[in-house]
Amino acid sequence: MRKFFSNRKWLTAILIFIICLGFISVSVSTRNNKSMPPFIQRFGNDVVGIASWTVAVPANSVRHAGETVNNLINTYKENQKLKAQVETITATKVRDQAIQSENDQLKRELKIKSGLADYNPIVAEALVRTPSAWNDQFVINKGSSAGVKKNMSVLGAKGLIGRVIEVNNSNSKVELISNTVDTDNKFPVEATNSKGETVNGIINGYDRKTGQLIVGHLNTKIKIKVNDKVSTNGLGGITPKGIYVGKVAKVTTDDYGTATKLYIQTPASMNDLEVVTVVDKTS
Amino acid sequence: MREHQPIRYVFIIGLFISLFLDGSISLIFSHLLYGKYILVPSITFAWLFFGMYFINRTNEHVEIWAAIAGLLFDLFYTGILGVYVIVFPIAIIIGRKLYRFLPMNIVTGLFSFAFNIALINVFAYGLNRLMNATNMAAGYFLIHAVIPTVLFNSVLFLILYVPIGVLFDRIE
Numbered sequence: 068m069r070k071f072f073s074n075r076k077w078l079t080a081i082l083i084f085i086i087c088l089g090f091i092s093v094s095v096s097t098r099n100n101k102s103m104p105p106f107i108q109r110f111g112n113d114v115v116g117i118a119s120w121t122v123a124v125p126a127n128s129v130r131h132a133g134e135t136v137n138n139l140i141n142t143y144k145e146n147q148k149l150k151a152q153v154e155t156i157t158a159t160k161v162r163d164q165a166i167q168s169e170n171d172q173l174k175r176e177l178k179i180k181s182g183l184a185d186y187n188p189i190v191a192e193a194l195v196r197t198p199s200a201w202n203d204q205f206v207i208n209k210g211s212s213a214g215v216k217k218n219m220s221v222l223g224a225k226g227l228i229g230r231v232i233e234v235n236n237s238n239s240k241v242e243l244i245s246n247t248v249d250t251d252n253k254f255p256v257e258a259t260n261s262k263g264e265t266v267n268g269i270i271n272g273y274d275r276k277t278g279q280l281i282v283g284h285l286n287t288k289i290k291i292k293v294n295d296k297v298s299t300n301g302l303g304g305i306t307p308k309g310i311y312v313g314k315v316a317k318v319t320t321d322d323y324g325t326a327t328k329l330y331i332q333t334p335a336s337m338n339d340l341e342v343v344t345v346v347d348k349t350s
Numbered sequence: 351m352r353e354h355q356p357i358r359y360v361f362i363i364g365l366f367i368s369l370f371l372d373g374s375i376s377l378i379f380s381h382l383l384y385g386k387y388i389l390v391p392s393i394t395f396a397w398l399f400f401g402m403y404f405i406n407r408t409n410e411h412v413e414i415w416a417a418i419a420g421l422l423f424d425l426f427y428t429g430i431l432g433v434y435v436i437v438f439p440i441a442i443i444i445g446r447k448l449y450r451f452l453p454m455n456i457v458t459g460l461f462s463f464a465f466n467i468a469l470i471n472v473f474a475y476g477l478n479r480l481m482n483a484t485n486m487a488a489g490y491f492l493i494h495a496v497i498p499t500v501l502f503n504s505v506l507f508l509i510l511y512v513p514i515g516v517l518f519d520r521i522e
Contacts, residue, residue: 087432087436091481094430095481095482095483100429111425122367161431199427200496201486248482338385339380340377
């Protein structure tokens with residue numbers, strides 16, 4: 068009788084499995100510690116990225132056409148709404164300019180080169196999304212040649228959506244803020260209540276059932292209420308200040324009843340990405 | 351002896367297209383596919399499976415192409431090398447074993463495909479979890495991701511079964 072699997076086959080299979088485990092641990096540690104993957108991997112990614120245009124570009128343009136038709140239908144309604152806002156926009160613009168120049172002047176007097184809120188935007192387009200249940204990732208079409216670096220923050224249409232986790236020459240991978248593995252970079256945020264008092268904390272969890280971000284371990288007497296706004300606070304050196312994250316949806320205490328825990332509802336655009344902005348903090 | 355075999359080129363080009371289609375569909379329909387229940391399209395594996403299932407005459411090495419597709423998948427999509435490069439060939443090998451034991455019709459094909467999709471997802475998740483690359487809880491993953499994904503891909507399989515079968519038969 069022939070054996071179902073011979074000994075040598077088992078040995079080869081186990082060897083291949085161990086080699087794969089080795090590769091996985093090397094690439095996980097590269098992702099956690101190095102600023103860029105090895106040259107071979109970057110080169111492969113660039114080639115595959117260019118090849119992916121053959122499918123991604125037509126697909127994105129079809130999507131764009133669909134949205135254009137949709138926009139055409141909504142035009143009248145939107146026009147009515149915008150007309151009301153147009154009246155105030157010039158005044159706001161002039162005021163904005165005045166405040167900007169005053170701010171620059173004050174900064175010069177105080178000898179501050181750049182504040183916490185200053186950044187250079189890099190506009191990129193989303194190419195594909197990782198077809199995987201647990202990696203909330205997508206690939207954008209700008210890489211190190213456009214100035215993208217690891218751990219930079221990424222903004223969607225309505226606010227903060229994620230961070231850059233891998234940089235290649237012509238594309239890079241972005242991980243959504245809903246992905247909160249221990250080794251990932253955490254976003255420092257502040258919640259501001261109606262009196263203007265702020266509480267600082269970091270995003271350290273995500274509630275998959277409700278789709279809300281969790282800011283835990285807050286020790287403060289300042290009362291934060293539902294619907295208070297949450298934005299990044301610019302501390303930690305990577306994220307600029309003042310990027311909108313979301314609104315407070317629920318305020319509770321943690322399991323031991325000692326620290327405050329905030330649940331933050333993000334704007335609904337997290338899952339519908341077309342154009343994103345990678346933010347390079349000037350320092 | 352190698353002859354000019356058009357089925358081979360069709361299979362390889364289709365493999366690349368389906369690999370990129372997975373990502374594009376995931377991006378464009380992400381508000382539908384990645385909501386409360388996660389439906390991950392696996393067109394790449396469906397194409398490999400159909401190749402294993404329908405291409406008999408030319409003795410195509412689908413396992414090797416599965417490993418190549420898995421490597422590109424790891425490289426471009428997840429960034430963690432060594433997961434799909436091993437999971438895809440294992441699923442194809444198991445699919446081939448089942449194919450030899452079971453009679454060939456759409457019901458057994460569907461059963462074998464659904465089993466393989468579940469296997470791929472659970473195995474890849476297990477490796478990621480082992481290496482601490484995800485913190486999704488196993489119970490949540492089973493109910494909100496594996497079961498919907500298997501159902502979704504079974505529907506895709508039923509839709510694609512006849513057209514791709516006819517396509518491969520014509521070219522062969």
